[in-house]
Amino acid sequence: QVTEWRKLRDEVTVSKDGVHVELAANIGTPNDVAGVLDNGGEGVGLYRTEFLYMGRDELPSEDVQFNAYKTVLEKMAGKPVVVRTLDIGGDKELPYLVLPKEMNPFLGFRAIRLCLDRQDIFRTQLRALLRASVYGDLRIMFPMIATLMEFREAKAVLLEEKEKLVAEGVAVSENIQLGIMVEIPSTAVLADQFAKEVDFFSIGTNDLIQYTMAADRMNERVSYLYQPYNPSILRLVKMVIDAAHKEGKWTGMCGEMAGDATAIPLLLGLGLDEFSMSASSILPARSQLAKLSKADMQELAAKALDMQTAEQVVELVQAIHA
Ligand code: PEP
Ligand code: MG
Numbered sequence: 147q148v149t150e151w152r153k154l155r156d157e158v159t160v161s162k163d164g165v166h167v168e169l170a171a172n173i174g175t176p177n178d179v180a181g182v183l184d185n186g187g188e189g190v191g192l193y194r195t196e197f198l199y200m201g202r203d204e205l206p207s208e209d210v211q212f213n214a215y216k217t218v219l220e221k222m223a224g225k226p227v228v229v230r231t232l233d234i235g236g237d238k239e240l241p242y243l244v245l246p247k248e249m250n251p252f253l254g255f256r257a258i259r260l261c262l263d264r265q266d267i268f269r270t271q272l273r274a275l276l277r278a279s280v281y282g283d284l285r286i287m288f289p290m291i292a293t294l295m296e297f298r299e300a301k302a303v304l305l306e307e308k309e310k311l312v313a314e315g316v317a318v319s320e321n322i323q324l325g326i327m328v329e330i331p332s333t334a335v336l337a338d339q340f341a342k343e344v345d346f347f348s349i350g351t352n353d354l355i356q357y358t359m360a361a362d363r364m365n366e367r368v369s370y371l372y373q374p375y376n377p378s379i380l381r382l383v384k385m386v387i388d389a390a391h392k393e394g395k396w397t398g399m400c401g402e403m404a405g406d407a408t409a410i411p412l413l414l415g416l417g418l419d420e421f422s423m424s425a426s427s428i429l430p431a432r433s434q435l436a437k438l439s440k441a442d443m444q445e446l447a448a449k450a451l452d453m454q455t456a457e458q459v460v461e462l463v464q465a466i467h468a
Pocket of ligand 1 (some may be wrong): 192402
């Protein structure tokens with residue numbers, strides 16, 4: 147099987163009936179890019195920039211960040227690279243950024259909420275990204291967007307920094323796609339509104355599941371409620387994909403679900419355009435997708451959306467292998 151996967155490394159990802167989907171990788175540092183290319187990744191679907199901020203005793207400077215982003219873009223040699231702006235808070239803390247303790251950190255002051263408040267931190271990152279944008283196909287993504295106003299505000303800050311750089315004579319790409327993570331149910335529900343303003347969506351199922359089911363993704367006691375295959379999750383995913391397509395935009399997924407062999411047939415059927423996963427899952431996923439017909443999976447997904455429980459959905463998917 148491993149040799150079969152190797153052969154697939156330099157091929158694009160197509161379903162049995164010839165539909166292309168993109169298989170990208172999640173990375174945390176520039177060093178991870180080698181593994182992405184080695185496993186035939188068609189892009190980076192999620193660069194978690196938190197790691198740049200962790201393991202040091204002060205905020206990373208604009209130049210430190212610029213170098214990291216430039217390195218990733220250069221190594222990816224023109225393939226798409228989706229960089230997520232800082233998603234700190236929740237379970238992720240920074241020693242040099244002292245924030246008040248919260249009752250519910252996952253529902254608290256994190257990610258874009260923190261960045262819109264601490265604009266010094268946000269603007270430094272955006273400037274580094276904008277400067278790096280000329281070295282490849284950079285796409286910028288905001289995490290934990292809950293309202294249209296947050297997206298508009300974050301976009302306005304980005305455009306301000308871009309104008310400043312241009313005025314300073316710094317080269318900035320004119321083709322940076324700007325998207326959001328869909329990981330809060332309010333945003334999935336209003337996806338039709340968001341789709342008119344963003345260039346793309348990336349569904350963050352790790353958080354979308356925990357917020358939809360109200361089940362902490364770290365809490366063993368309620369892990370039985372953390373259900374990727376719950377029809378409610380599948381319906382939200384469908385709403386997001388359909389909303390994007392209606393506006394001619396694309397939808398990816400960068401939560402764990404995107405690389406899950408049981409979810410892949412359903413996601414293909416729901417029309418997902420880009421699957422972003424750990425690099426080691428790419429070749430198995432490409433091999434799996436080559437054996438699935440999208441037309442058949444559309445029928446499967448339609449049935450799954452009408453199921454009542456996650457267990458029924460899993461049985462439905464397992465039946466296609468039997
Ligand atoms: C997600 O929420 O699905 C996601 C990809 O982001 P993170 O796991 O970093 O919260
Ligand atoms: Mg998340």
